[in-house]
Amino acid sequence: MSKYFGGCDVGSTYTKTVILDESGKIVSTNTIRSKMNSEESAKAGLNQAISELGLSSLKELAYIIGTGYGRNKVPQAVENISEISCHAMGVHVTDPNVKAIIDIGGQDVKGISIDVDGTVKAFAMNDKCAAGTGRFFENMANAFELSLPEFSDLSLTAKNVIPITAQCTVFAESEIITLVGEGKPREEIAAGIQLAVAKRCFVMAKKAGAVDSITLTGGCAKNEGLKKAIEKVLKLKVINLKTDPQIMGALGAAEYARQKGLAREA
Amino acid sequence: MKDLKHLYYFEQLLEDANNQLVRQGKEEGKLALGYTCFHMPEVLLNLDNCFSLRLRAPKTGSMDIATYYMSNYTCEFCRAILERSIEGGFNFLDALLAVDACAQMNRCVENVEIQNLIDKEKFFVSHVDVPYKVDDSAITHYVQQIKLKVMDKLSENYGVDISDKSIRKAVEEHNALCRIITEIGNYRKEDNPRITGYEFHILTLISYACPRYLVMEKLTETLEELKTRECDDKKQFRAKVVMVGSEMDDPEFTKIIEESGALVVADRYCFGSFPGREEIILNDTEDVLMQVCRQYLVDSLCPRYMSTEKIDERRANVDYLFREFNADGVIYEQIKFCDYWGYERVLSGYVVNKDYGHPILSIDRPYMAKASGQLRTRIQAFVESLEIKKINKAKEGKKK
Numbered sequence: 001m002s003k004y005f006g007g008c009d010v011g012s013t014y015t016k017t018v019i020l021d022e023s024g025k026i027v028s029t030n031t032i033r034s035k036m037n038s039e040e041s042a043k044a045g046l047n048q049a050i051s052e053l054g055l056s057s058l059k060e061l062a063y064i065i066g067t068g069y070g071r072n073k074v075p076q077a078v079e080n081i082s083e084i085s086c087h088a089m090g091v092h093v094t095d096p097n098v099k100a101i102i103d104i105g106g107q108d109v110k111g112i113s114i115d116v117d118g119t120v121k122a123f124a125m126n127d128k129c130a131a132g133t134g135r136f137f138e139n140m141a142n143a144f145e146l147s148l149p150e151f152s153d154l155s156l157t158a159k160n161v162i163p164i165t166a167q168c169t170v171f172a173e174s175e176i177i178t179l180v181g182e183g184k185p186r187e188e189i190a191a192g193i194q195l196a197v198a199k200r201c202f203v204m205a206k207k208a209g210a211v212d213s214i215t216l217t218g219g220c221a222k223n224e225g226l227k228k229a230i231e232k233v234l235k236l237k238v239i240n241l242k243t244d245p246q247i248m249g250a251l252g253a254a255e256y257a258r259q260k261g262l263a264r265e266a
Numbered sequence: 267m268k269d270l271k272h273l274y275y276f277e278q279l280l281e282d283a284n285n286q287l288v289r290q291g292k293e294e295g296k297l298a299l300g301y302t303c304f305h306m307p308e309v310l311l312n313l314d315n316c317f318s319l320r321l322r323a324p325k326t327g328s329m330d331i332a333t334y335y336m337s338n339y340t341c342e343f344c345r346a347i348l349e350r351s352i353e354g355g356f357n358f359l360d361a362l363l364a365v366d367a368c369a370q371m372n373r374c375v376e377n378v379e380i381q382n383l384i385d386k387e388k389f390f391v392s393h394v395d396v397p398y399k400v401d402d403s404a405i406t407h408y409v410q411q412i413k414l415k416v417m418d419k420l421s422e423n424y425g426v427d428i429s430d431k432s433i434r435k436a437v438e439e440h441n442a443l444c445r446i447i448t449e450i451g452n453y454r455k456e457d458n459p460r461i462t463g464y465e466f467h468i469l470t471l472i473s474y475a476c477p478r479y480l481v482m483e484k485l486t487e488t489l490e491e492l493k494t495r496e497c498d499d500k501k502q503f504r505a506k507v508v509m510v511g512s513e514m515d516d517p518e519f520t521k522i523i524e525e526s527g528a529l530v531v532a533d534r535y536c537f538g539s540f541p542g543r544e545e546i547i548l549n550d551t552e553d554v555l556m557q558v559c560r561q562y563l564v565d566s567l568c569p570r571y572m573s574t575e576k577i578d579e580r581r582a583n584v585d586y587l588f589r590e591f592n593a594d595g596v597i598y599e600q601i602k603f604c605d606y607w608g609y610e611r612v613l614s615g616y617v618v619n620k621d622y623g624h625p626i627l628s629i630d631r632p633y634m635a636k637a638s639g640q641l642r643t644r645i646q647a648f649v650e651s652l653e654i655k656k657i658n659k660a661k662e663g664k665k666k
Contacts, residue, residue, distance in 0.1 A: 082647040120647060
């Protein structure tokens with residue numbers, strides 16, 4: 001009978017689940033909107049993942065690891081590991097050539113440099129402030145009355161960039177409303193927002209000692225406009241991962257679960 | 267581990283600056299002398315009928331009024347003390363003995379004084395000038411300041427006995443307290459320590475924030491209890507850390523660190539035991555006040571001192587604590603907007619890692635940590651990296 005290993009990343013906005021088989025191949029994955037209750041989010045994600053495999057109970061998974069801000073609420077989890085370690089491992093198993101990560105989640109932004117074995121070499125992380133996080137982008141897109149992909153596409157059409165001075169999410173929103181009211185080109189304002197966040201990512205990446213071979217993870221990694229802005233400020237090309245960058249935390253958790261589960265049996 | 271018998275009682279005491287024991291001390295006719303910094307020699311505030319209280323602001327909510335007077339970009343500890351002063355939280359004090367050690371606390375204490383926030387007939391505020399160098403002339407100046415602005419004022423205003431005999435008695439009592447705290451603290455050197463960093467933080471805070479003559483008995487009982495306390499077979503931590511940094515009187519912060527897997531085995535911060543709980547050994551030949559003052563200046567590890575020897579001494583001290591307490595890493599913490607630790611945290615955090623090879627986590631924090639998800643994540647990730655290092659080190663050892 002096949003053995004499966006689960007990783008569940010309970011983020012502030014999305015809950016991501018990955019199930020691996022013994023060889024480390026992804027056999028099931030899903031991303032759902034997080035609920036108020038972290039345990040319910042994790043349960044929903046894991047149950048959906050195991051049902052796709054034809055399993056009926058979480059107990060049928062050999063080892064589960066929780067990660068993300070709700071990591072200690074994942075049902076049946078043997079242990080929890082910080083999302084910093086899990087993102088490093090997830091990226092490492094996806095592409096061992098990547099040496100550094102900029103992870104932009106719903107409520108935080110992190111710079112992580114990865115060691116040769118997929119463990120964390122160094123990291124930097126924002127404090128409580130939501131500036132430059134996924135929540136920030138949601139607010140900005142809302143101010144434009146656009147979805148996140150529409151907002152990203154809009155920024156890519158800009159010929160010039162209008163700098164956004166406010167770092168605070170609340171003040172930035174106010175600044176943007178003022179700029180829109182003044183009739184400034186919306187695409188240039190959007191590009192200014194992307195640049196402001198890219199600069200924040202620059203700080204985190206540098207603090208973590210990132211030099212080259214950088215990739216993006218987290219929900220905001222899908223924001224093409226942000227990716228371009230980061231490439232501009234870091235003056236290097238961001239590596240595209242062949243697997244969904246949003247599930248890297250869950251994948252890393254599942255990989256740790258696989259390694260630990262197999263080691264336990266041995 | 268079984269809970270310490272008096273821990274809950276101590277935790278309750280820390281919920282209010284004017285706690286049950288402070289009120290008892292006042293009812294017994296003692297003088298409550300508040301201070302805010304290591305550079306105000308605590309032992310001298312315990313002369314005769316006085317007891318010292320290192321001020322904390324545990325009931326602080328919004329700091330809007332203090333922010334109005336001191337601006338946003340100032341240390342939250344200083345603002346919290348001012349806010350609570352404005353709210354009447356320190357009205358029980360008979361004097362506030364401050365030092366010109368940092369500009370932000372100066373502004374706080376000036377506000378207390380100028381706004382007449384503690385309106386009592388004999389109440390006074392002192393600003394003692396603390397030198398930035400530690401040599402003979404600086405010590406002489408410091409002694410003069412202490413004599414003029416603390417000792418003489420206590421004597422004139424309240425008739426406090428400031429004689430050498432009285433100082434020697436206070437030193438003896440201080441040393442008795444230090445011996446208890448040190449003996450308790452030494453248990454943190456054990457492989458599986460019988461006391462947590464959180465518990466030790468509580469005990470140390472109690473020794474600063476309560477009349478010492480009223481806590482000695484329970485602290486002694488706690489020491490006796492610890493002598494036979496049995497640890498859980500399985501270690502309740504994943505790594506040991508030395509905590510180094512600025513003002514820290516929030517035991518919840520230590521709890522967050524320990525819940526994230528790091529046991530705090532050495533406390534090198536303001537309100538910690540290093541420095542602060544070292545005995546003062548007096549000789550019979552020199553002036554007593556001079557000896558006391560000299561020890562406080564020499565022992566200080568505050569980053570306000572920018573001479574090379576003091577900077578090197580601070581880094582060497584971190585290395586000493588790391589080795590002495592068998593730590594795996596060092597957490598440099600800094601309360602937001604602390605001028606001195608803003609530099610020290612960044613520079614020494616880098617140098618201690620580079621020169622001594624100790625893993626470092628560097629964080630800034632608000633006055634009250636409360637529940638911070640980001641903080642927990644950072645500490646847990648640090649703990650995980652320490653674990654990996656230990657595993658890799660063990661693997662390398664096996665290979666050899």
